[in-house]
Structure formats: structure tokens, C-alpha cells
Amino acid sequence: MDEIRKHFPILNIQNRGKKLVYLDNAATSLTPNSVLDSINEHYTTYRASVHRSVFELGEIVTNKYEESRNNIAQYIGAKPNSIIFTKNATESLNLVADAWGFENLKKNDIILLTNMEHHSNIIPWQVIAKKTGAILRYIFFDKNGELNLNEIENELKKGVKVLSVTHASNVLGTINPIKEICALAHQYNTLVCVDGCQSTPHLKIDVSDLDCDFFAFSGHKMLGPTGIGALYAKEEILNQMSPYQTGGGMINDVGLYESEWTEIPHKFEPGSPMTAQVIGLSSAVNFLKEIDWESNHGIAEYVINKLREINGIEIYGQPKERTPIVSFNIQNIHSLDLAHLLDYEGITIRSGHMCCKPLMDTLKISGCARASFYFYNTFEEADIFVEKLKKSINILL
Numbered sequence: 001m002d003e004i005r006k007h008f009p010i011l012n013i014q015n016r017g018k019k020l021v022y023l024d025n026a027a028t029s030l031t032p033n034s035v036l037d038s039i040n041e042h043y044t045t046y047r048a049s050v051h052r053s054v055f056e057l058g059e060i061v062t063n064k065y066e067e068s069r070n071n072i073a074q075y076i077g078a079k080p081n082s083i084i085f086t087k088n089a090t091e092s093l094n095l096v097a098d099a100w101g102f103e104n105l106k107k108n109d110i111i112l113l114t115n116m117e118h119h120s121n122i123i124p125w126q127v128i129a130k131k132t133g134a135i136l137r138y139i140f141f142d143k144n145g146e147l148n149l150n151e152i153e154n155e156l157k158k159g160v161k162v163l164s165v166t167h168a169s170n171v172l173g174t175i176n177p178i179k180e181i182c183a184l185a186h187q188y189n190t191l192v193c194v195d196g197c198q199s200t201p202h203l204k205i206d207v208s209d210l211d212c213d214f215f216a217f218s219g220h221k222m223l224g225p226t227g228i229g230a231l232y233a234k235e236e237i238l239n240q241m242s243p244y245q246t247g248g249g250m251i252n253d254v255g256l257y258e259s260e261w262t263e264i265p266h267k268f269e270p271g272s273p274m275t276a277q278v279i280g281l282s283s284a285v286n287f288l289k290e291i292d293w294e295s296n297h298g299i300a301e302y303v304i305n306k307l308r309e310i311n312g313i314e315i316y317g318q319p320k321e322r323t324p325i326v327s328f329n330i331q332n333i334h335s336l337d338l339a340h341l342l343d344y345e346g347i348t349i350r351s352g353h354m355c356c357k358p359l360m361d362t363l364k365i366s367g368c369a370r371a372s373f374y375f376y377n378t379f380e381e382a383d384i385f386v387e388k389l390k391k392s393i394n395i396l397l
């Protein structure tokens, strides 16, 4: 573990004067030296504009950018042409809902979502439903925080145009059976859009094997820099779609009144791209490929077992397959107070609605506390978290 942790310089810093115990990985992960170095190398040795400049630096940066696309595509089992760079998963999901939805949804078409979705996978669909007259329907998770395939099939039978579902819940930790869901949906000619934000950091993703139609993810949750995400979409779908945004770099020809788009993926990447971020994300992917890591190395189960001993605790989600996320509330204590007290112990956890208000409504809570782990978190840190949590509860009760 020390070998892995030494790659992350930030793990040595202090938070409010105490040794940092970083447990907000589901919000954003930490960054290894190799990613920082790759960004520094770009800015210090081959800074130039991508896809535009003929001089040597321009050639180098363009090659690096496209090599990064190849690398990131290969990491998730995709062809490079079907990877569109965006600023984050939120933008990827907006791209699908807006660009695909506007041309393919009409009045009374059904958009199927689940009540465990992040706001980023709800609001874009609400907006496009209003624009097109399409109808939103929801699948509700069960008492364990899992989706029921029979219920999904019952909805699909009614004729669903698109099902947009998270691969892993950022509150319950549930890993949804996306491969089975895609197979089922395709039987009923339904397209599947997957929010892969919480799965790409923890699982080996193969979009070809999953056979999803769209897959959105963010780089900053998987060791990459901020400001970079991607959308995978099947090539034939991307080829049929019109651009989401327009401008320089995405055209074959421009006249005064008409323009002609270039091929994918550039058709969906107008303007100067996020060069440093793409290079950094590729480096993050290399890190994930090269080191021997197991994301949920039993740490979530370890913490959950310890938390169960606490009086008045409610832990949300008991799925069979989970990511290392533990969300909970303590009776008569506000999650914000817990997060504040833990902060002064050096421990960073998240509190609030986690951008999942419909999920919170289902659980009849306004928010909760969440400790989220990654492969660099130790069992010693888990123990510190539980000990300081108990101390905070004693102060607050």
C-alpha cells in the first residue's frame, strides 16, 4: 500500500492541522505524480494548438492528443472514433439528451430513468422531454437499493425510446447489471445511455461487451485532471447525429449561409480542445493499467460492519455488488454537523443530497453523510474514520 500511496503527493498534506484522511473520492479522486508530470511536460515542452498548426510543436501536440484518445478508447474497449471529449460526464449526458434527443424524440415517446440517478442524468432528460413532448418514466430501486430486471422489462414492453441509467449509484454504491439491462433493452429496440461516472474509477469497463449505446464518464473521478470527461457512443449513432455545439475545428466547409460538418469524432469537438486535460487523463489511464490495484479491497464491507455497531445509524443501500461508498445518517444528528466535526479531525467526507434529490425523497431524508474510498485508502484510515465518527456523535448527542 505504501508503494501505491507514494504516487499521490497530496496524501502527505494536512487538513485543518491534522493528517489528511481523504474520504470524498466519489466526488473527486486524487491525482498521481505521473498525471501531474504529463501535464507539466505538455506545458513545458510541446505547447501548441491541436489540429491547426503545421510547425513541429503543433504536430507533436496533435499526435499526443490523438494518441491519448486511442489510449482512453482502448481502456474502455471502444474505437477511437467513438470517443468524444467533453468537460465532464454532465456535459456528455447533456450532449446525448440534447443532440440525440432533439432529433430522435417526439411527442409521447418514453424516456426511462431510475430514481437513483444523479441530477446530471435527470435534468437534461427533463429539458429535452419538455422540448419534444416526450414522457419521463421511472424505475424505483428496492429496499436493498437494487433495480429489478423484471420491472425494467415491464416498462420496456410498453415501448421505451431510450433508457438512461447509472452504472453505479453515487449514494447507495449499487453496481447495476448494465450488460443484462442492455441485452434486455435491445430486445425491445430501446437505446441505453449509461452514466459511467462512478463505475469507471472502480471497474474494468468494456463498452463493446456491455453493448451500451452511450457511455458517459468524468476524468477527475478516475485520477485524471478536472475539466475532462468523455462520451462513448456507437459509431453508427454518432454518424447520424447532428453536432451538439458548433464552431472551429468541426467543419469541412463554411459558407455565408450553410456549413458542412467534418467526420466523427471531430464533428462533436468544436473549438480548441482541452489538450492538457486529455493528455492528463491518458496518463491516469496508464496509471490504472500499470499498477496492481483493487478498488474495493474489502474496505467498504469492513467499514459497514464497524458502523453497524453504532446506535441510531441508518446505512443506505445493501446491494450485492457495490463500489466502496458508504452513505448513512445518525438519528437526531444532521449530516452537515458530522462532516464539520470530522473535518477538524483531518477527515473529509461528503454531506448533503449528493445531487440526488429524487433518491433522497425516496428514502424520505433531506441528505446524508457519505464516506467514499479508493484503492489508496487504508484500513488504518477506515479505523480512524470510525473512531472519530464515534467521537463526533458523542459531542453532538
Ligand SMILES: Cc1ncc(COP(=O)(O)O)c(C=O)c1O
Binding pocket: 026, 027, 088, 089, 090, 091, 118, 120, 121, 166, 168, 169, 170, 195, 197, 198, 218
Ligand atoms: C453518478 C454520477 N453521475 C454524474 C455525475 C456528474 O459528474 P461531473 O460533475 O463530473 O460531471 C456524478 C458526480 O458526482 C456522479 O456521481
